[in-house]
Amino acid sequence: MNELISRYQQNPILTPADVIPSRPGMVVECLLNPGAFRFGGKTGLLMRVAERPAQETGWVSTPLIDPQSEGGIRILRIRQDDPDLDCTDPRTFKYKGHSFLTTLSHLRLAWSDDGINFRVDEKPTLLGRGSHETFGIEDSRVELIEGRYYLTYTAVSEFGVAVGMSSTDDWVHFTEHGNIFPPHNKDCALFPRKVNGFYWALHRPSGLDGLGGNYIWISRSPDLLHWGDHRCLATTRKGEWDSARIGAGAAPIETSEGWLEIYHGADAHHRYCLGALLLDREDPTRVLARSGAPLMEPDAAYEQKGFLGNVVFTNGHVVENDLIQLYYGASDTVICGATLSLKDILGTVPR
Amino acid sequence: MNELISRYQQNPILTPADVIPSRPGMVVECLLNPGAFRFGGKTGLLMRVAERPAQETGWVSTPLIDPQSEGGIRILRIRQDDPDLDCTDPRTFKYKGHSFLTTLSHLRLAWSDDGINFRVDEKPTLLGRGSHETFGIEDSRVELIEGRYYLTYTAVSEFGVAVGMSSTDDWVHFTEHGNIFPPHNKDCALFPRKVNGFYWALHRPSGLDGLGGNYIWISRSPDLLHWGDHRCLATTRKGEWDSARIGAGAAPIETSEGWLEIYHGADAHHRYCLGALLLDREDPTRVLARSGAPLMEPDAAYEQKGFLGNVVFTNGHVVENDLIQLYYGASDTVICGATLSLKDILGTVPR
Numbered sequence: 001m002n003e004l005i006s007r008y009q010q011n012p013i014l015t016p017a018d019v020i021p022s023r024p025g026m027v028v029e030c031l032l033n034p035g036a037f038r039f040g041g042k043t044g045l046l047m048r049v050a051e052r053p054a055q056e057t058g059w060v061s062t063p064l065i066d067p068q069s070e071g072g073i074r075i076l077r078i079r080q081d082d083p084d085l086d087c088t089d090p091r092t093f094k095y096k097g098h099s100f101l102t103t104l105s106h107l108r109l110a111w112s113d114d115g116i117n118f119r120v121d122e123k124p125t126l127l128g129r130g131s132h133e134t135f136g137i138e139d140s141r142v143e144l145i146e147g148r149y150y151l152t153y154t155a156v157s158e159f160g161v162a163v164g165m166s167s168t169d170d171w172v173h174f175t176e177h178g179n180i181f182p183p184h185n186k187d188c189a190l191f192p193r194k195v196n197g198f199y200w201a202l203h204r205p206s207g208l209d210g211l212g213g214n215y216i217w218i219s220r221s222p223d224l225l226h227w228g229d230h231r232c233l234a235t236t237r238k239g240e241w242d243s244a245r246i247g248a249g250a251a252p253i254e255t256s257e258g259w260l261e262i263y264h265g266a267d268a269h270h271r272y273c274l275g276a277l278l279l280d281r282e283d284p285t286r287v288l289a290r291s292g293a294p295l296m297e298p299d300a301a302y303e304q305k306g307f308l309g310n311v312v313f314t315n316g317h318v319v320e321n322d323l324i325q326l327y328y329g330a331s332d333t334v335i336c337g338a339t340l341s342l343k344d345i346l347g348t349v350p351r
Numbered sequence: 352m353n354e355l356i357s358r359y360q361q362n363p364i365l366t367p368a369d370v371i372p373s374r375p376g377m378v379v380e381c382l383l384n385p386g387a388f389r390f391g392g393k394t395g396l397l398m399r400v401a402e403r404p405a406q407e408t409g410w411v412s413t414p415l416i417d418p419q420s421e422g423g424i425r426i427l428r429i430r431q432d433d434p435d436l437d438c439t440d441p442r443t444f445k446y447k448g449h450s451f452l453t454t455l456s457h458l459r460l461a462w463s464d465d466g467i468n469f470r471v472d473e474k475p476t477l478l479g480r481g482s483h484e485t486f487g488i489e490d491s492r493v494e495l496i497e498g499r500y501y502l503t504y505t506a507v508s509e510f511g512v513a514v515g516m517s518s519t520d521d522w523v524h525f526t527e528h529g530n531i532f533p534p535h536n537k538d539c540a541l542f543p544r545k546v547n548g549f550y551w552a553l554h555r556p557s558g559l560d561g562l563g564g565n566y567i568w569i570s571r572s573p574d575l576l577h578w579g580d581h582r583c584l585a586t587t588r589k590g591e592w593d594s595a596r597i598g599a600g601a602a603p604i605e606t607s608e609g610w611l612e613i614y615h616g617a618d619a620h621h622r623y624c625l626g627a628l629l630l631d632r633e634d635p636t637r638v639l640a641r642s643g644a645p646l647m648e649p650d651a652a653y654e655q656k657g658f659l660g661n662v663v664f665t666n667g668h669v670v671e672n673d674l675i676q677l678y679y680g681a682s683d684t685v686i687c688g689a690t691l692s693l694k695d696i697l698g699t700v701p702r
Contacts, residue, residue: 092560099561132582135562159583160556160563181533182556182570182581183563205511205533206559209443210450211486212511212534219533226577230533231483232510 004344005296005326010116012302012334019049022106022124023071026051026063029103030307032329034110035142036250036316037149039171043318045110045118045327046125046140046151047335050103050307053077060087063104065127065134076100090308091332101156104128105136109171115318115325116337126166132157132179137164141315143190143251145199150224152188152201155179163188163203165224177225181205187216187247189261189315190224191284192254199224200284202233202248202261214245216263216277218285231285234277236265241294242275244268249314252279253324257346258288262295262326264313272311273297274328278349289349296338298330306331355695356647356677361467363653363685370400373457373475374422377402377414380454381658383680385461386493387601387667388500390522394669396461396469396678397476397491397502398686401454401658404428411438414455416478416485423478427451441659442683452507455479456487460522466669466676467688477517483508483530488515492666494541494602496550501575503539503552506530514539514554516575528576532556538567538598540612540666541575542635543605550575551635553584553599553612565596567614567628569636582636585628587616592645593626595619600665603630604675608697609639613646613677615664623662624648625679629700640700647689649681657682 016028029052034045053061058080066074078085078095087093092101107126110118128136135156143150148169155164160183168174180201181188187204198220207213216234219227236243242265252259259279266272273294280286298310314328324340367379380403385396404412409431417425429436429446438444443452458477461469479487486507494501499520506515511534519525531552532539538555549571558564567585570578587594593616603610610630617623624645631637649661665679675691 092562094561097561156562158563159566159586160558162581178580179582180579182536182554182568184535184557184559185533203533206535207511208535208557208559210445210448211443211507212509215510217533221577221579222574223577226572226574226579228531228572228577229529230513231530235510 004340004348006339007300008116008337011300011336012330013116013337014045014047014110014118014120014335016333018120019108020120020122021051022049022127023073025053027054030333031335032332033139033313034316034327034329034335035140035151036318036325036327037142037144038318039149041113043112043115043325044142044171045112045316045335046107046142047110047120048105048138048140048329049108049124050105052103060085060093060102062093062100062102064100065104065136073104098158101135103136105138107137107140107151107153125171126151126174128155129176132159132162133164134158139186139315141189141250143192145190145192145224150190152180152190154186160184161186180225180227187264187315189248189251191259192251195284196282198222201227202252204245204247205230214247216246216248233279233285234263234287234290241265241267241271241273241297249274250317252284253317253319253342254281255342255346257281257351259284260342260345260349262314262317262345265294270308270310271298272313274312274314276345276349278346278351289351291349293348295340295345295348300330302334302336303330306333308332355691355699357690358651359467359688362651362687363681364467364688365396365398365461365469365471365686367684369471370459371471371473372402373400373478374424376404378405381684382686383683384490384664385667385678385680385686386491386502387669387676387678388493388495389669390500392464394463394466394676395493395522396463396667396686397458397493398461398471399456399489399491399680400459400475401456403454411436411444411453413444413451413453415451416455416487424455449509452486454487456489458488458491458502458504476522477502477525479506480527483510483513484515485509490537490666492540492601494543496541496543496575501541503531503541505537511535512537531576531578538615538666540599540602542610543602546635547633549573552578553603555596555598556581565598567597567599584630584636585614585638585641592616592618592622592624592648600625601668603635604668604670604693605632606693606697608632608702610635611693611696611700613665613668613696616645621659621661622649623664625663625665627696627700629697629702640702642700644699646691646696646699651681653685653687654681657684659683
């Protein structure tokens with residue numbers, strides 16, 4: 001195991017059993033990929049809760065948000081031997097030429113005094129709303145900018161996978177800001193402050209038909225709502241651990257040497273590891289340095305087996321001086337924590 | 352043939368033979384998809400000129416923009432029997448897991464006093480510049496907004512297919528504005544004026560892996576540079592002429608009944624036709640009506656045979672009272688013109 005990372009002995013710190021389903025008949029299959037923040041002296045996690053109906057032998061069923069159905073949910077139920085059904089990835093299936101997710105995700109808060117022991121709210125915090133979130137919302141990053149918390153998340157629907165945003169200052173009342181990046185896009189992390197007169201975001205638009213790839217891009221905004229001057233910041237690396245896809249984690253961390261971004265990379269076998277990028281402090285479109293070897297790999301048993309094994313994926317951390325408390329999804333099934341030293345990570349990024 | 356459309360008897364009005372190649376050794380393969388505008392009493396077309404080296408038997412070769420090579424161009428040359436080469440689409444090929452375009456496009460002006468007879472500038476107007484346009488720039492829409500011409504175009508590179516923007520007020524000096532939409536995106540048409548306090552654009556982000564599709568989206572902006580509140584406006588229609596992909600043409604035309612947008616749609620066989628959408632005048636995110644049958648189909652011989660046959664594709668028009676002068680690419684090879692009556696088109700859109 002990598003000695004830079006100190007996993008919590010209590011891992012996993014949150015599992016599906018800790019969560020009351022959003023509706024009767026639903027099962028929480030996965031609890032994963034939390035955004036993290038400090039509020040009112042506590043550590044908050046905005047977790048992704050992935051649910052579906054209890055699966056019956058011979059059937060595949062998944063919930064879809066549908067305001068016209070009773071309870072706002074419609075169940076799509078298909079016989080497993082239906083020749084129009086194609087399910088090879090645990091996360092998605094295809095039916096009659098359309099793709100669906102196997103689970104429906106919402107976002108839910110958990111609170112802690114010590115950053116390790118969390119109490120989960122009994123009800124969802126944010127559910128998918130409107131026509132562009134009918135397949136749910138996922139993997140929220142949370143960032144405090146000028147006194148307000150901004151939540152960016154993956155918004156999934158029949159129209160595609162986009163980046164939605166909401167904001168709050170009390171974690172009770174939320175303002176919706178619509179989609180800030182159009183499809184196919186996810187993994188959006190906002191910078192904590194303006195740089196050179198603009199707000200900045202990292203995000204992951206996908207290429208198509210071999211033109212482009214699953215790369216990290218950077219964009220700027222005058223108001224956090226409207227984004228432009230999109231540029232590719234970092235690409236996948238052939239033959240490396242991050243050969244198939246890369247995406248930003250939580251917000252870049254400001255250091256004297258530049259903006260440190262902990263990102264995820266996956267190879268063709270969907271093995272997800274973490275690495276680091278260092279961006280110029282005054283011009284974040286300039287990459288100063290990048291990890292060679294992964295900073296963190298799926299080494300622990302709970303990171304290797306689950307809904308999607310061999311996955312460590314982070315989109316939330318709390319930073320205090322040199323200490324990073326990193327929260328991450330393991331095997332797309334449970335939530336774990338680890339601590340890292342900012343100095344140690346900077347030491348691994350060759351300049 | 353559709354009686355609503357009156358094709359120019361002089362069609363095609365511009366062909367590759369009318370264009371001096373940008374460099375010795377280059378051949379203009381296709382002249383297509385012009386943006387159109389009025390300036391100084393003339394009609395201007397900002398055409399897409401697609402070039403490649405003269406093809407030698409047994410070889411495939413394509414130019415790439417490379418500032419470090421002599422003349423700013425590098426030729427990629429591959430033996431046709433190379434087992435790593437895959438070329439089934441005339442527009443693209445794959446080599447060693449990467450995709451390339453078979454031609455390199457730049458934008459070039461042509462001018463006319465009567466809208467039919469055009470003189471082509473001897474030199475390129477805009478060439479791909481920087482790392483995000485190394486595979487060229489394509490299919491420019493031109494729109495006059497508050498006294499300045501805004502050019503949106505497809506910017507292609509190894510980083511993907513994005514929407515770039517430049518502007519000019521004299522067609523001599525241009526300002527680059529970078530990418531206004533990240534990959535995979537094209538077919539961006541700006542509205543001619545602010546509506547409800549915002550600028551608006553239609554564009555075509557693509558979905559991935561069956562989530563989403565090739566649909567028209569609408570977005571708003573405070574400054575034309577930064578865009579947000581992205582929403583899907585119209586999707587493809589199963590079993591119809593626009594079943595595989597749809598994308599905006601030139602700028603929406605303001606009418607008393609709403610914004611009229613002439614768009615292209617293609618089926619799985621890459622047969623491109625034109626249709627119309629009518630959007631609410633005060634809230635352009637609302638679709639009031641849409642064509643059933645195509646407004647225009649590839650009926651003429653020059654629309655059925657060429658570099659990519661069975662294609663009519665428009666991204667430029669000039670409107671005067673009831674008369675639309677429509678410019679379009681035919682078979683991805685030549686430029687043609689047609690006239691339509693605004694009233695007639697509105698009559699085909701059921702409300």
